[in-house]
Each structure stands twice: as C-alpha cells, then as structure tokens.
Amino acid sequence: xxxxxxxxxxxxxxxxxxxxxxxxxxxxxxxxxxxxxxxxxxxxxxxxxxxxxxxxxxxxxxxxxxxxxxxxxxxxxxxxxxxxxxxxxxxxxxxxxxxxxxxxxxxxxxxxxxxxxxxxxxxxxxxxxxxxxxxxxxxxxxxxxxxxxxxxxxxxxxxxxxxxxxxxxxxxxxxxxxxxxxxxxxxxxxxxxxxxxxxxxxxxxxxxxxxxxxxxxxxxxxxxxxxxxxxxxxxxxxxxxxxxxxxxxxxxxxxxxxxxxxxxxxxxxxxxxxxxxxxxxxxxxxxxxxxxxxxxxxxxxxxxxxxxxxxxxxxxxxxxxxxxxxxxxxxxxxxxxxxxxxxxxxxxxxxxxxxxxxxxxxxxxxxxxxxxxxxxxxxxxxxxxxxxxxxxxxx
Amino acid sequence: xxxxxxxxxxxxxxxxxxxxxxxxxxxxxxxxxxxxxxxxxxxxxxxxxxxxxxxxxxxxxxxxxxxxxxxxxxxxxxxxxxxxxxxxxxxxxxxxxxxxxxxxxxxxxxxxxxxxxxxxxxxxxxxxxxxxxxxxx
Numbered sequence: 001x002x003x004x005x006x007x008x009x010x011x012x013x014x015x016x017x018x019x020x021x022x023x024x025x026x027x028x029x030x031x032x033x034x035x036x037x038x039x040x041x042x043x044x045x046x047x048x049x050x051x052x053x054x055x056x057x058x059x060x061x062x063x064x065x066x067x068x069x070x071x072x073x074x075x076x077x078x079x080x081x082x083x084x085x086x087x088x089x090x091x092x093x094x095x096x097x098x099x100x101x102x103x104x105x106x107x108x109x110x111x112x113x114x115x116x117x118x119x120x121x122x123x124x125x126x127x128x129x130x131x132x133x134x135x136x137x138x139x140x141x142x143x144x145x146x147x148x149x150x151x152x153x154x155x156x157x158x159x160x161x162x163x164x165x166x167x168x169x170x171x172x173x174x175x176x177x178x179x180x181x182x183x184x185x186x187x188x189x190x191x192x193x194x195x196x197x198x199x200x201x202x203x204x205x206x207x208x209x210x211x212x213x214x215x216x217x218x219x220x221x222x223x224x225x226x227x228x229x230x231x232x233x234x235x236x237x238x239x240x241x242x243x244x245x246x247x248x249x250x251x252x253x254x255x256x257x258x259x260x261x262x263x264x265x266x267x268x269x270x271x272x273x274x275x276x277x278x279x280x281x282x283x284x285x286x287x288x289x290x291x292x293x294x295x296x297x298x299x300x301x302x303x304x305x306x307x308x309x310x311x312x313x314x315x316x317x318x319x320x321x322x323x324x325x326x327x328x329x330x331x332x333x334x335x336x337x338x339x340x341x342x343x344x345x346x347x348x349x350x351x352x353x354x355x356x357x358x359x360x361x362x363x364x365x366x367x368x369x370x371x372x373x374x375x376x377x378x379x380x381x382x383x384x385x386x387x388x389x390x391x392x393x394x395x
Numbered sequence: 396x397x398x399x400x401x402x403x404x405x406x407x408x409x410x411x412x413x414x415x416x417x418x419x420x421x422x423x424x425x426x427x428x429x430x431x432x433x434x435x436x437x438x439x440x441x442x443x444x445x446x447x448x449x450x451x452x453x454x455x456x457x458x459x460x461x462x463x464x465x466x467x468x469x470x471x472x473x474x475x476x477x478x479x480x481x482x483x484x485x486x487x488x489x490x491x492x493x494x495x496x497x498x499x500x501x502x503x504x505x506x507x508x509x510x511x512x513x514x515x516x517x518x519x520x521x522x523x524x525x526x527x528x529x530x531x532x
Binding site: 147 | 403405406407409438467470476479482494522526
C-alpha cells in the first residue's frame with residue numbers, strides 16, 4: 001500500500017463514442033464503441049479487463065436516457081471475466097465511479113477497470129416530449145420539497161443560487177456569460193467532439209431566451225447521446241501504456257453540511273465546498289499549481305461556484321474572475337473547459353471533462369492544447385453532490 | 396388558465412410529512428420542533444438533528460418569512476402556468492429554517508430578495524400547499 005490510495009492507480013486509457021443529438025443508437029451500442037477504444041488506448045485487450053464501474057448504472061433510471069447500460073450488459077456484450085463490478089448513483093458526484101474503481105484497484109480486487117458513463121438523453125427527450133422532463137404523478141423523497149411548487153428542472157433549483165450570488169456579490173449576467181462564450185470558442189477547436197461550434201458573442205448570450213431567471217438557454221448544457229469510457233489501471237501498468245498514463249494526485253469526496261438544493265447553509269455555494277477542501281487536504285499542490293481545469297458546467301453557475309470553492313478565486317469573486325473572459329481562455333491564468341465543456345460539448349455528465357483533462361495532460365489536444373500542461377483539475381456535480389480529481393501528467 | 400398545482404407532481408403521502416401537507420387546514424403553518432432543545436426541523440425527521448431527542452412534534456410558526464432567493468421560471472414545462480416564482484423563503488423563528496415554495500399575488504417582476512412575505516394556503520390534491528404573498532406594510 002502506498003501512503004495514499006490515489007498513488008495505486010492511474011488512468012491508462014480513455015475514449016469516447018460518437019457524440020451528438022438524437023443519434024438513434026442504443027446505449028449499449030455507444031458504450032461498446034467507447035469501451036473497445038478505451039481498452040486499446042490503454043494498451044490492453046479485453047482479456048485484461050477484470051473490473052467494471054459505471055455511474056449510475058442502468059437499473060437507476062432508464063426512462064430519460066440518463067443511466068446507460070448496467071455493468072452486466074457490458075460484461076456480457078464484451079464477454080469479460082470480472083472479479084469486481086459496480087453501478088451506483090449514490091456517490092460523491094458522477095466521478096465517484098472513478099474513485100470506486102481506484103479503490104478496487106488499490107485493494108487488489110482488480111487490475112484494470114473499465115469505467116464508463118453513457119447517456120441517450122437527446123433521443124429519450126426527443127421521443128418522450130415534456131412528459132420525459134416532468135416525471136411522475138407524485139413527488140417522492142427530496143423531490144417532495146420542490147416538485148409540487150414547480151421546482152421542475154435542475155435549472156429551477158440552481159437559478160436561485162445564481163440569483164443569490166448576484167444579489168450578494170454583484171455578479172452580472174455578462175460575467176456569467178463569459179463561460180458560455182469562452183467554452184464555445186474552445187469547442188470550435190474540437191469539431192469532432194463538440195456539439196455546438198458556431199461562434200457565440202456576449203450579445204448572442206444576452207439575447208438568448210430566458211429559461212429560469214437569471215439563467216438563459218445558453219447557461220444550460222445540451223442533452224446529447226454519447227458514451228465516454230476510461231480505464232483505471234494499477235499504477236504498475238503506467239510504463240506499458242502506448243499513449244501515456246495520467247496520475248491521480250488527489251480525490252475530493254467529502255460530504256459536509258446540509259447537502260440539498262435549498263437547505264445548504266450558504267446558498268451562494270454548495271457541496272463543492274466539502275469536495276474542494278477534502279481534495280486540497282490530500283495534496284501539497286495548491287490552486288496556483290493547476291494548469292487547466294475542467295469544471296462541471298451542467299449550468300454555467302456551477303462552474304462559477306466550483307471556481308470559488310476550489311480556491312481559484314475568493315468566495316464571491318467568481319464574477320470578477322470571469323470578467324472579460326481572459327482568465328479562462330486557453331492562454332489565460334486558468335484555461336477552463338478546454339473542449340467546450342458541457343455547454344457546447346454536450347452533457348456527458350462530467351465524463352467528457354475527465355477525458356479532456358487526460359488528453360490535455362498527454363499533450364494530445366491539438367489546436368486547443370494548453371502549453372506545458374502538467375496538472376489538471378476535474379470537478380463533477382452540483383447542488384447536493386460533488387466530487388473532484390486532481391490529475392497530473394506522468395513524469 | 397389551467398391550475399398549475401394540478402399539473403405538477405403532488406406531494407407523496409409519506410407519514411413523516413403528512414402533518415405538513417395537512418397543517419394549512421386551519422390556516423396555520425407548522426414545522427417539527429424539538430421539545431427538548433427548541434430546534435426547528437425541516438425536512439421532517441424523527442429525531443432532533445441537534446440533540447438527538449426523539450421528542451419532536453409539529454409546532455406553529457408565525458407564517459411570516461423573507462424571500463431568501465428565487466427564480467422566475469419562464470420555460471414552458473407545462474403550458475399555461477408560466478411565468479411563476481419559485482422561491483426559497485426563510486423564517487424568523489430560526490436561522491436557516493427555509494422552505495422552497497411559490498410567491499404569488501403580485502407581478503413576478505416585483506418579487507425580490509429580502510421581500511417580506513406571509514403564508515397562505517391553496518387546497519389541492521388533498522393537500523394544503525403553503526405558498527406566500529407579499530406582506531402589505
């Protein structure tokens with residue numbers, strides 16, 4: 001055992017399927033494409049794969065195209081022989097599945113874990129119409145405290161966070177809009193992966209139709225069909241990877257405070273606070289050492305809140321940090337969501353962000369490559385759930 | 396106009412929350428409160444999260460609150476109900492005692508953070524929905 005379990009595993013391979021709107025392909029089909037490519041990227045064959053982990057797993061909720069196939073379907077389709085598998089949503093953010101895979105490797109349960117996240121939300125919403133968004137007749141669990149009052153979509157739960165942030169700190173829509181505008185510019189440099197690549201101006205942003213004040217259409221990520229897969233391997237495999245392994249310097253998994261959409265102590269923030277503090281407690285690196293970040297942007301406000309929680313700027317200073325967009329550009333202080341994030345790249349539920357971080361640390365990002373990238377931060381989740389990973393280039 | 400409350404999911408009939416959704420029958424808003432230490436609980440739970448006492452019971456609050464934050468939903472999830480104000484209100488009885496709800500009874504662009512509001516109830520789906528109207532000064 002190493003001093004910390006993060007050192008026992010590496011990300012050895014990564015790949016994605018076709019990503020797009022209403023691809024009309026099954027979740028399993030897309031997953032297999034990503035999985036086969038990721039296994040090859042790791043310098044492995046499927047005989048080497050002895051673990052599978054996914055978020056959230058197909059039994060979670062297949063209705064909305066949200067879950068992807070369960071591990072057993074992928075295991076059978078690829079005829080894998082596994083010593084460990086897991087699908088679960090109750091994790092510290094979507095990348096909790098990566099942390100679970102790392103734990104399985106660290107404890108010796110397996111050596112090479114296929115981790116995947118697959119969505120067919122675009123096709124599901126196209127076929128299901130509004131009913132696919134509105135859900136059931138009765139609200140259950142925590143939804144009983146939002147849905148009866150028309151807290152229908154996550155945008156309704158997060159818009160109040162943006163509203164409070166603007167009220168307390170003077171954050172403006174123009175500042176928030178820099179996220180959409182900058183990510184679109186980055187997306188144009190990833191035409192094979194990103195969904196939206198046509199240039200976007202701040203005026204376009206300000207003119208976009210309102211969804212839930214103060215968040216407009218361009219503050220919301222775009223539902224897509226697609227699968228991302230990565231291979232978490234034992235660290236001993238790192239020298240054998242053809243395209244380069246990425247090290248995991250630290251994880252942030254802590255759940256602290258009252259983690260809900262409306263009871264969290266400070267509604268200008270969220271669960272990101274706990275995950276960020278935990279991550280920095282597990283490394284000697286500091287925010288100033290980070291070369292680029294891929295911050296969860298299911299909605300623009302989430303990326304702003306993550307910026308503050310992770311210490312890239314002070315609490316309440318996110319708006320000023322975004323002002324003008326220079327800080328978060330590819331040549332800026334903290335290049336952010338370098339493949340367009342989810343706002344322009346598509347809602348791969350955080351896994352597109354992990355993939356991009358790996359590609360950047362391998363120095364394989366082509367025209368959007370951040371120069372000399374050595375350290376990358378990836379965050380996932382928003383509101384009540386959050387997880388973070390600090391990744392480094394293998395040296 | 397279609398009644399929005401009838402086109403959204405109704406509250407579940409969970410035993411722990413039943414008192415809450417029935418409380419408005421007499422026009423009074425109630426939350427659970429710890430009899431031992433006085434802490435208010437929301438969402439409902441069977442023990443006080445502060446002192447772990449099991450002696451918790453519904454107690455009335457004044458029904459006055461302040462808009463802590465809000466959003467005006469414009470997107471037409473269910474045509475006919477937009478725009479509406481989805482708000483988080485905070486109660487003077489305890490710091491951080493909050494409820495997600497609707498603010499009604501005024502144009503949506505008059506709602507603002509810090510606004511004084513008071514509870515009123517709408518009876519639908521066999522439940523009394525606590526919603527809030529501007530407090531007239």
